[in-house]
Amino acid sequence: KQEVTQIPAALSVPEGENLVLNCSFTDSAIYNLQWFRQDPGKGLTSLLLIQSSQREQTSGRLNASLDKSSGRSTLYIAASQPGDSATYLCAVKIIDGSNYKLTFGKGTLLTVNP
Amino acid sequence: GAGVSQTPSNKVTEKGKYVELRCDPISGHTALYWYRQSLGQGPEFLIYFQGTGAADDSGLPNDRFFAVRPEGSVSTLKIQRTERGDSAVYLCASSLGQGAYNEQFFGPGTRLTVL
Numbered sequence: 001k002q003e004v005t006q007i008p009a010a011l012s013v014p015e016g017e018n019l020v021l022n023c024s025f026t027d028s029a030i031y032n033l034q035w036f037r038q039d040p041g042k043g044l045t046s047l048l049l050i051q052s053s054q055r056e057q058t059s060g061r062l063n064a065s066l067d068k069s070s071g072r073s074t075l076y077i078a079a080s081q082p083g084d085s086a087t088y089l090c091a092v093k094i095i096d097g098s099n100y101k102l103t104f105g106k107g108t109l110l111t112v113n114p
Numbered sequence: 115g116a117g118v119s120q121t122p123s124n125k126v127t128e129k130g131k132y133v134e135l136r137c138d139p140i141s142g143h144t145a146l147y148w149y150r151q152s153l154g155q156g157p158e159f160l161i162y163f164q165g166t167g168a169a170d171d172s173g174l175p176n177d178r179f180f181a182v183r184p185e186g187s188v189s190t191l192k193i194q195r196t197e198r199g200d201s202a203v204y205l206c207a208s209s210l211g212q213g214a215y216n217e218q219f220f221g222p223g224t225r226l227t228v229l
Contacts, residue, residue, distance in 0.1 A: 096172075107156055
């Protein structure tokens with residue numbers, strides 16, 4: 001059974017710092033990996049999606065990498081801002097029987113202090 | 115519509131009551147998913163529809179939970195005899211199809227509180 005782990009569970013940094021969030025998964029047979037942002041009481045906003053054949057994706061100050069063979073992904077946030085404060089979730093797409101499913105980690109709660 | 119919408123945004127009910135949660139997917143999306151997110155946890159898969167039929171309901175926790183999508187668009191998640199442990203955020207997502215490369219788009223969720 002695929003398991004997704006995110007470390008750390010919570011992170012607090014001063015504004016302007018660069019930071020890295022980690023995601024690991026137990027089964028490397030994934031189709032893609034996706035990073036989401038979730039603000040308190042809100043739904044999920046997709047940040048970056050990396051296909052299994054890709055190594056990284058970039059969007060603005062965000063860079064996500066994928067090492068499928070080792071079961072790891074990192075989300076790098078450059079020059080963090082208070083508006084980046086949110087929970088960041090990692091999810092992998094797997095096939096279960098004949099259906100594709102997302103398996104999520106528990107998330108990292110990020111606080112960026114002004 | 116522009117995105118996935120869910121109603122109500124918040125629902126407070128008493129133990130033992132029946133509730134319905136609604137999801138409006140993105141127009142044209144044939145695949146629809148329900149997830150449940152308990153406090154401090156990631157979303158967990160409940161059920162997946164392809165068109166009108168439930169293609170995979172393996173995530174439904176027990177027979178108190180049921181979902182329908184009669185016309186292949188709007189879906190309703192129904193919970194009978196609610197229990198305090200059902201309190202969670204229920205998320206809906208839709209995608210263009212169910213292929214490996216189809217991205218799921220999430221709604222804002224319904225926060226269910228069972229007193």
